[in-house]
Amino acid sequence: MVTRPAQWQWHALEDDLVVGRAEASRRPDGRLFISVDAWHDVVFHQLAEAALAALPRPLHTVVDEADVDLTAQWRGAGFVIRRREWEHVVPTDPIITGLGAVIAPPGVTIVAAADDLLDEVDRAVRAENCPAMPAEILPGRRGLSTFTAAELDGRYAGLLRLAPLPRRPRIGLIAVRAGMRRRGIGRALLADTLATLHRRGVETVSADVHEANVAALALAAGVRARRVSSNLELELR
Known part of the structure; x- marks a missing residue:
């Protein structure tokens, strides 16, 4: 029996025991994602x-590409592959990454992103970079992630988001605003973040890179990041 204990939650019951769950959630960028956990x-x-009959479209989900069975189940439900992201493990040691001598370009200051401007710059970089934005976005703002910004002439030129996950911190986004690229701003943001983590004793971080983002892939390769897996974002329209 499938029950619906909340608006965007479904439980599968067998002899009054929960044997599976489905849940939908709205991400900060407005997209609706669904996940199903069942043996x-x-x-x-x-x-x-049950969930697809009740949820609006478009609808998204993220799966580990190595999980062939789960990918096939979602595709059997009508989902198609929207994008692929490669997960990398990135060292923080500046001797390994070669970022020890990197400084911000002239006029650019690397700062902690202020709360009052965070949403504004987040919306701006999404509007300019979509659809090349990360598939998986952790919910919330300051509660779960920290944000580092590149400031130029009183405006945010770029943004880096770091999720302090227990096993390994995760870089969820590096984005530079249109018209301010190819100046080394993204590299400076990465250098500042990795150096801070290295001083705290963190040896590696993870980072997802869209397979079509040539600049981001080159940046990852340049700091000796190691590709370890890939995620698929699937979409149902």
Whole structure:
């Protein structure tokens, strides 16, 4: 039996025990994502059928590309691949990354992003970079992530978002505003963040890079990041 304990939650029950869950959530960029956690294919399909019948479109989900069975289940439900992101492990040691001598370009200051301007610059870089923005975005702002910004002439020129996850901190976004690129701003943001983490004893961070983002892939390769896995964002329209 599939029940709906909350607006965007579904439970699969067998003999009054929960044997599967589905949940939808709205990300900060406005997109709606769904996840299903079930041991058996039949339960997955029951939960997906109930949730998809109630949720608006477009709808998104993120899966580990190595999980072939889960990917096939979502594709069987009508989802198609929207984008692929490569997960990298990035060293923080400036001797390894070669970022020890990197400084911000003339006129640019690396600062902690102020709360009052955070949403503004986040919306701006998303509008300018979409659809090349990360698929997986952790919910919330200051509660779960820290933000470092590049400031130029009183405006934010770029933004880096870091999620302080327990196993390994995760860089979820490096973005530079249109008209301010190719100046080394993204590299300066990365150098500042990695140096701070290295001083705290953190040896590596993870970072996802869109497979079509040539500049980001080159940046990752330049700091000796190691590709370890890939994620797929799937979409149902």
